[in-house]
Amino acid sequence: xxxxxxxxxxxxxxxxxxxxxxxxxxxxxxxxxxxxxxxxxxxxxxxxxxxxxxxxxxxxxxxxxxxxxxxxxxxxxxxxxxxxxxxxxxxxxxxxxxxxxxxxxxxxxxxxxxxxxxxxxxxxxxxxxxxxxxxxxxxxxxxxxxxxxxxxxxxxxxxxxxxxxxxxxxxxxxxxxxxxxxxxxxxxxxxxxxxxxxxxxxxxxxxxxxxxxxxxxxxxxxxxxxxxxxxxxxxxxxxxxxxxxxxxxxxxxxxxxxxxxxxxxxxxxxxxxxxxxxxxxxxxxxxxxxxxxxxxxxxxxxxxxxxxxxxxxxxxxxxxxxxxxxxxxxxxxxxxxxxxxxxxxxxxxxxxxxxxxxxxxxxxxxxxxxxxxxxxxxxxxxxxxxxxxxxxxxxxxxxxxxxxxxxxxxxxxxxxxxxxxxxxxxxxxxxxxxxxxxxxxxxxxxxxxxxxxxxxxxxxxxxxxxxxxxxxxxxxxxxxxxxxxxxxxxxxxxxxxxxxxxxxxxxxxxxxxxxxxxxxxx
Amino acid sequence: xxxxxxxxxxxxxxxxxxxxxxxxxxxxxxxxxxxxxxxxxxxxxxxxxxxxxxxxxxxxxxxxxxxxxxxxxxxxxxxxxxxxxxxxxxxxxxxxxxxxxxxxxxxxxxxxxxxxxxxxxxxxxxxxxxxxxxxxxxxxxxxxxxxxxxxxxxxxxxxxxxxxxxxxxxxxxxxxxxxxxxxxxxxxxxxxxxxxxxxxxxxxxxxxxxxxxxxxxxxxxxxxxxxxxxxxxxxxxxxxxxxxxxx
Numbered sequence: 001x002x003x004x005x006x007x008x009x010x011x012x013x014x015x016x017x018x019x020x021x022x023x024x025x026x027x028x029x030x031x032x033x034x035x036x037x038x039x040x041x042x043x044x045x046x047x048x049x050x051x052x053x054x055x056x057x058x059x060x061x062x063x064x065x066x067x068x069x070x071x072x073x074x075x076x077x078x079x080x081x082x083x084x085x086x087x088x089x090x091x092x093x094x095x096x097x098x099x100x101x102x103x104x105x106x107x108x109x110x111x112x113x114x115x116x117x118x119x120x121x122x123x124x125x126x127x128x129x130x131x132x133x134x135x136x137x138x139x140x141x142x143x144x145x146x147x148x149x150x151x152x153x154x155x156x157x158x159x160x161x162x163x164x165x166x167x168x169x170x171x172x173x174x175x176x177x178x179x180x181x182x183x184x185x186x187x188x189x190x191x192x193x194x195x196x197x198x199x200x201x202x203x204x205x206x207x208x209x210x211x212x213x214x215x216x217x218x219x220x221x222x223x224x225x226x227x228x229x230x231x232x233x234x235x236x237x238x239x240x241x242x243x244x245x246x247x248x249x250x251x252x253x254x255x256x257x258x259x260x261x262x263x264x265x266x267x268x269x270x271x272x273x274x275x276x277x278x279x280x281x282x283x284x285x286x287x288x289x290x291x292x293x294x295x296x297x298x299x300x301x302x303x304x305x306x307x308x309x310x311x312x313x314x315x316x317x318x319x320x321x322x323x324x325x326x327x328x329x330x331x332x333x334x335x336x337x338x339x340x341x342x343x344x345x346x347x348x349x350x351x352x353x354x355x356x357x358x359x360x361x362x363x364x365x366x367x368x369x370x371x372x373x374x375x376x377x378x379x380x381x382x383x384x385x386x387x388x389x390x391x392x393x394x395x396x397x398x399x400x401x402x403x404x405x406x407x408x409x410x411x412x413x414x415x416x417x418x419x420x421x422x423x424x425x426x427x428x429x430x431x432x433x434x435x436x437x438x439x440x441x442x443x444x445x446x447x448x449x450x451x452x453x454x455x456x457x458x459x460x461x462x463x464x465x466x467x468x469x470x471x472x473x474x475x476x477x478x479x480x481x482x483x484x485x486x487x488x489x490x491x492x493x494x495x496x497x498x499x500x501x502x503x504x505x506x507x508x509x510x511x512x513x514x515x516x517x518x519x520x521x522x
Numbered sequence: 523x524x525x526x527x528x529x530x531x532x533x534x535x536x537x538x539x540x541x542x543x544x545x546x547x548x549x550x551x552x553x554x555x556x557x558x559x560x561x562x563x564x565x566x567x568x569x570x571x572x573x574x575x576x577x578x579x580x581x582x583x584x585x586x587x588x589x590x591x592x593x594x595x596x597x598x599x600x601x602x603x604x605x606x607x608x609x610x611x612x613x614x615x616x617x618x619x620x621x622x623x624x625x626x627x628x629x630x631x632x633x634x635x636x637x638x639x640x641x642x643x644x645x646x647x648x649x650x651x652x653x654x655x656x657x658x659x660x661x662x663x664x665x666x667x668x669x670x671x672x673x674x675x676x677x678x679x680x681x682x683x684x685x686x687x688x689x690x691x692x693x694x695x696x697x698x699x700x701x702x703x704x705x706x707x708x709x710x711x712x713x714x715x716x717x718x719x720x721x722x723x724x725x726x727x728x729x730x731x732x733x734x735x736x737x738x739x740x741x742x743x744x745x746x747x748x749x750x751x752x753x754x755x756x757x758x759x760x761x762x763x764x765x766x767x768x769x
Contacts, residue, residue, distance in 0.1 A: 035631025042561065042628045045619040073752045075759060106614020106629070106636040110594070113613050117594040123730050124593035124617045126737070168748045172741055183733045187587055187621045190720045202733055465538040469662030 015351055019396075022348025025341035026103055027400040034106070037341045044328070044336040051324030052346055053100035055181055056317050057093050058131075059205070062213030063220075064090025064138060065174035072167040081233050084145060084366045085224065086217050091138040092356055094131065096349050101131075103345060123183045130177035137170040149364050178209040185323055193327040194264040195278045201323075204255060208316055211247040214240050215289075215312035222306040224361060237305055241293045244312055252286050277318070277326045285315010434458065440486060448517035450486075452497075472499060525603040526649060527671035527703040528658060529678055530577045532715070533688060534665035537575030539568045544660035545579075548647050562628045562639040566657050569716070574708070576715050577666055579657070580605060580626045580641035581695060582703035583725070588618035588627055590727030596638075602650065603671065603703040604643035612637055623699055623721055643703075671703055678707055700725025 029037035040047050063086040070076050071083045102108040114128040140159065147156040182205030185192055198204070218237045259265050268275055289311040298304030325336060338346075360366060434454040442449055458464075473496070491498040491509045497516075500506045507515060542557040545566035552563040560567045560578050567578045582605050589597045589605060596611035597618060614636060619627045630636035644655035658668035667674070678693045694712045695702035698721045706712070713719035 030634050033630070033632045033634050033636060040631065042619070042631075043625070045616040045629060069748070073748055073755075075752070075755045106616070107612060108614075110611070110613035113594040113611060117596075117611050119590075119592055119595040121590040121727060121731060121734065122593045122595075122617075123734065124591060124615055126734065128593050164752055168745060168752070171748060172744050175744060176737060176740065179733075183730055184617070184620075186733055187591060187726050187730045188623075189722065189729065190623060190718060191620075199729070199732070464543065465540040465660075465662040469540075 015355070018344065018347045018351050021340070021344035023396055023400045025344045025348075027403065028341060029103060029345075030400075030403075034104075037339065037345075039336055039339050039342070041334060041336075043332040043334045046324060046328075047336060048321070048325070048338045048342055048346055049100055049104040051321050052317070053104070053349055054097055055320040055324055057097040057100065057349075058181060059178065059209040059212050059316055059320065060216050060313070061090035061093030061097075062174065062178055062209040063216040064093075064141075064213070065171050066210055066213045067217060068141065068167045069171045072163055073171070079236060082217055082221055082236065085220060085361070086213075087138065087141050088145070088357065088360055088364075088366055089216065089220060091135070091142045092353050092360075094135045094138055096353050098131065098135065099352075100345070100349050123180055123187070126176065126180045127184065130173050130180060134170065134173040134177055137166060137173060140166055141170065145364050145366065175206060179203065179206040181205050182323075188328075191328055191331040192323065193267070193274045193330060194262065195259070195267050195274050196319075196323050196327040198255075198258050198262065198264075200254065200258050204251065204319075207247060207251045207254070208319055211244050211251065211312055212316035214244050214247070215309040215316070218305055218309035219313060222302060222309070225302075227358070234302060237302070238299060241299060241305055241308060244308070245290055245293045248286050248290050248312065252282070252290075255282075274326060274330070277322050281315055281318040281322055284311060285318050289315065434460075443487070446517065447513055448519040450516045451518065472496060524670045525601070525672075525703070526643070526668065527582075527603055527674050527705060528579075528643075528655070528666060528668055529674040529705045529707070530666040531678075531681065532574055532576060532665070532706060532708040532710075534663050535568070535575040535577060536663055536665070537568055537570060538662060540660040540662055541577060541657035541666055542566045542568050544656040545641070548644060548656040560626065560628060560640075562630045562636075565639065565641040571716060572710065572714055574710055574715055577657075579704060580643070581624050581699070582641075582643055583699050584701040584703065585699075585725035585727050587621040587623060587699070587726035590730065591617045591621035593617065600645065602643070602645065604645040604649055605640075606642045606645045607638055607640065609637040614638075621726065623718055623726055625718075671705075674705055678705060681707060697723045699723075700728075 025037055034040055038047055038049070067079055067083050067086040071079045102111065105111060111128075114125050115132075119125050140162075143159050144156055147153075147159065179202035182201035182203070185197070185201050186199060189197055218240055221233065221237055256265075259268075268278060289308045292298050292304065292308040292311065295304075298308065329335060437451050437453045437455070440450045440452065486496050490496045491501070494502050498509055501509050501512075503510075509516075539557050542564065543553075545551070546553055546564070549565060551565065555561055555563045557564060558567055558569045565579065569576045569578055582599075582603055584599075586597070586599055586605050589595075589599050591597075592612075593615060594611045594613055596608045596613075597605060598608070599605050616627075616629060616638075618638060619625070619629060627638045627640045629638060643649055644653075644657075647653075648655050654668045658666050661667070667677075669677070675693065675696060678696075682689045682691055682693070689707055689709055690711050692708075692712065694706040694708070694717060695704055700723070706717070708715060
């Protein structure tokens with residue numbers, strides 16, 4: 001089957017456009033810093049690169065472990081035809097998540113540090129390990145496809161023999177990983193809005209990932225069937241939809257119950273921005289797909305299934321974005337809206353995923369029902385025009401990161417962040433209050449009253465109080481109403497006022513009696 | 523090493539910003555940034571709000587959320603009380619910024635290789651040599667003082683007892699977030715001064731640890747369960763294949 005795009009030139013141009021913007025954004029991030037490329041700030045350190053690329057990306061890859069478990073552990077071989085494409089999606093998903101992480105991390109070259117620098121109290125440590133291990137597992141699960149393609153029988157047999165343990169490890173890792181993304185937010189009870197915060201976040205992330213993973217299987221099967229003219233495994237997908245209904249129902253029930261026990265139900269209809277987003281999320285993304293999948297008319301045709309899957313995915317995406325962004329906005333005190341560059345990077349990553357999936361599906365035995373040995377593998381032709389463009393642009397993307405890093409390292413160009421900082425917190429004028437001029441009580445034979453003026457001694461924009469206080473002059477006595485005593489003898493010895501009034505830093509004491517001592521009589 | 527701490531009495535602060543400048547001086551931070559706001563280049567700030575001068579800095583929690591959050595242990599609570607940071611370990615995930623209930627860790631958004639920036643209680647420059655941090659030694663009025671945590675708590679209690687009408691009866695940091703090494707006294711309720719009001723009294727790391735500590739159980743039970751299911755199902759299928767009639 002020849003891969004035929006509706007309008008190859010049109011899509012190629014769109015793709016090229018997205019990637020060129022993406023490359024520019026990546027370059028900006030590594031050359032001028034995260035502040036220049038994103039709307040992230042000290043108040044809002046995580047944006048859509050975390051909220052979408054990572055939280056959503058990992059969740060959508062959940063189809064991989066659900067289907068792998070179904071096929072290999074529950075031994076429901078009927079699902080085998082879709083096993084490979086879901087494993088491929090999961091594998092690609094994780095690779096792209098890692099890609100996104102490399103752009104978001106401040107020091108991407110330290111990404112391996114969790115391997116040797118352990119902190120088992122850290123959720124992020126768990127997340128890091130899960131990503132690394134599960135990506136490896138997915139790679140191993142995907143290897144048979146490559147071995148078949150290149151007819152490597154020996155390794156194929158070895159990898160097949162460890163399938164079951166591999167799948168079990170994969171399922172465990174996924175369970176941990178999906179839930180741990182939710183655990184990340186368990187430590188912010190007073191930052192995340194009560195509509196989303198819960199000690200059960202890990203459970204929600206896990207359950208919703210299963211629903212989303214299954215929906216992804218339907219979504220993808222439908223699209224690939226159209227793109228590659230494959231027969232759609234309809235009965236399988238219809239069964240999946242029934243499981244999705246169960247999972248979503250459970251998810252909704254636990255969430256509502258938990259919200260009522262935490263007293264969060266009062267926020268659902270309070271008319272705030274959060275309540276609106278929450279209602280959209282649950283209404284469109286949980287209730288609607290349940291209704292769609294339960295309506296026989298819709299359930300019984302592929303387009304209906306597809307629609308239900310789309311809304312399930314939408315609900316999933318909204319949940320992750322609501323946790324990462326909507327729910328964190330109020331406590332942050334700033335509105336976070338991603339820049340076009342953040343969107344461009346995200347779009348580039350999604351586009352890369354689609355392109356790679358297409359080529360993998362075209363040249364690797366992904367959709368073959370039989371073990372591919374009997375079948376003639378498709379000839380390894382060159383990827384064609386759009387393929388070469390895709391690979392070229394991906395290469396440039398990598399190059400942009402490297403060049404950006406290199407340049408950025410050599411010269412740190414500051415961007416004007418002050419504006420953003422200033423606008424973040426409106427600041428009233430400084431309330432630096434200086435004491436009134438101090439008139440010293442005249443000592444014996446004092447030539448005249450001495451007045452010390454703080455105002456004449458201090459630059460209000462940088463009051464270096466510590467020059468005098470509390471080293472040369474104690475302040476506490478002043479508060480109590482008594483001045484510390486100043487003695488002329490000490491002044492002559494270049495102490496007290498004489499430290500500065502020495503002729504070098506300020507006028508000297510010896511020749512300027514009258515500047516300090518103002519005679520009061522005449 | 524005694525557990526050092528800082529007590530800041532907001533009623534005595536005159537807002538001179540000497541602490542903020544001394545901090546920049548000793549830590550060699552850029553001087554051209556505003557002093558009223560914690561940023562990557564201002565680790566110690568003095569905010570002026572509702573007529574009160576409020577010194578801001580890292581709270582140096584007893585059980586810091588940031589330390590528990592860091593995946594590479596770049597942040598560490600030392601025996602001296604200071605929460606210190608190792609930029610060499612950091613990979614820049616910014617989870618510490620998300621996790622900190624006081625929003626203290628800041629980031630170098632304008633650098634291509636950014637690091638986290640926050641007060642480290644002058645750990646290297648003073649504390650580890652038995653000296654006092656730059657900020658407290660710079661304070662002209664004694665509004666912010668350095669000492670041993672228990673002694674400072676006693677001092678704070680004494681001040682409240684001696685002038686009950688001059689202070690709200692609350693030592694901020696005594697219990698907040700499980701206790702902090704930076705303590706505050708004020709004449710105005712802390713919620714009006716921008717101190718996080720709904721802060722937990724329990725330590726934040728306990729929240730995530732409650733979940734993380736279940737992992738070994740999940741892994742072992744899950745593993746056994748999955749293996750069991752696979753074994754049972756596989757056996758049944760085998761039996762079915764061997765004796766198709768008996769099932």
